[in-house]
Amino acid sequence: xxxxxxxxxxxxxxxxxxxxxxxxxxxxxxxxxxxxxxxxxxxxxxxxxxxxxxxxxxxxxxxxxxxxxxxxxxxxxxxxxxxxxxxxxxxxxxxxxxxxxxxxxxxxxxxxxxxxxxxxxxxxxxxxxxxxxxxxxxxxxxxxxxxxxxxxxxxxxxxxxxxxxxxxxxxxxxxxxxxxxxxxxxxxxxxxxxxxxxxxxxxxxxxxxxxxxxxxxxxxxxxxxxxxxxxxxxxxxxxxxxxxxxxxxxxxxxxxxxxxxxxxxxxxxxxxxxx
Ligand SMILES: [Zn+2]
Ligand SMILES: [Zn+2]
Numbered sequence: 001x002x003x004x005x006x007x008x009x010x011x012x013x014x015x016x017x018x019x020x021x022x023x024x025x026x027x028x029x030x031x032x033x034x035x036x037x038x039x040x041x042x043x044x045x046x047x048x049x050x051x052x053x054x055x056x057x058x059x060x061x062x063x064x065x066x067x068x069x070x071x072x073x074x075x076x077x078x079x080x081x082x083x084x085x086x087x088x089x090x091x092x093x094x095x096x097x098x099x100x101x102x103x104x105x106x107x108x109x110x111x112x113x114x115x116x117x118x119x120x121x122x123x124x125x126x127x128x129x130x131x132x133x134x135x136x137x138x139x140x141x142x143x144x145x146x147x148x149x150x151x152x153x154x155x156x157x158x159x160x161x162x163x164x165x166x167x168x169x170x171x172x173x174x175x176x177x178x179x180x181x182x183x184x185x186x187x188x189x190x191x192x193x194x195x196x197x198x199x200x201x202x203x204x205x206x207x208x209x210x211x212x213x214x215x216x217x218x219x220x221x222x223x224x225x226x227x228x229x230x231x232x233x234x235x236x237x238x239x240x241x242x243x244x245x246x247x248x249x250x251x252x253x254x255x256x257x258x259x260x261x262x263x264x265x266x267x268x269x270x271x272x273x274x275x
Contacts, residue, residue, distance in 0.1 A: 001274045002033040004262040005245050007200060007232020012039040012061050016236040020068035023238055024076050030242030034077035036104050043086035043093050058100060079103040079264060083158060085110045088147035098153025104263035107154030109144050118163040128170040142182045149190040155263055156230055157190055159200035160213040168207055176214055187221045196228025197221055201244035211248055219255050228268050230261050250275055
């Protein structure tokens with residue numbers, strides 16, 4: 001069975017420093033058949049605390065990808081995508097990215113309109129002061145994802161539940177269960193708009209102990225008739241290459257999924273889950 005890691009960062013992201021070639025070789029070493037690079041494409045400057053939040057440079061990206069393809073040869077299949085942030089804040093710009101010749105686009109909400117990245121709540125901002133405040137943020141988060149689910153430039157919704165990682169770090173350990181209804185409405189909207197979701201395995205190793213979204217939501221998505229689902233490690237370094245991708249695929253099978261997807265040219269290819 002082909003095993004694809006479809007959420008991977010390289011030096012073309014502001015928070016990763018590994019060349020695409022080295023990352024691809026590490027992914028091959030980890031047993032992956034293919035990898036789709038999804039470097040950050042954040043459409044707006046916001047207070048990330050990083051030096052260069054806007055390092056999306058398509059010319060360099062396509063060149064780097066061509067070099068990696070040449071260097072890696074047939075050791076692993078490579079595709080080029082993006083993790084689009086702020087797409088719902090700047091939809092016209094998002095559609096331009098959608099037309100730029102990428103294989104796959106993950107739509108992520110890293111920050112709410114006019115607010116910094118959720119991880120900044122761990123850097124002294126009073127975002128996670130109480131359970132009530134956190135649920136309020138999460139409701140707004142779901143509302144913004146509703147907008148992302150309607151963007152033509154987006155193929156799958158990225159790591160649903162991402163703020164929980166930082167809420168937990170700040171001592172507010174809450175579940176998405178009370179938000180089941182609005183989340184189900186979001187997943188339904190995604191399905192109606194031909195969008196998929198991703199199972200992001202970084203939750204396993206970054207403090208949540210489970211993937212994003214949580215298994216109960218993966219189940220809701222399937223029960224609603226959702227079929228387009230990708231799996232990604234969200235690796236930012238070679239040590240994380242392919243991390244828990246196999247575990248994620250096994251979980252999908254346990255939840256009753258028969259297929260998962262790898263994207264090429266913005267179209268899902270369905271791969272039968274044989275594990
Ligand atoms: Zn992300
Ligand atoms: Zn990512």
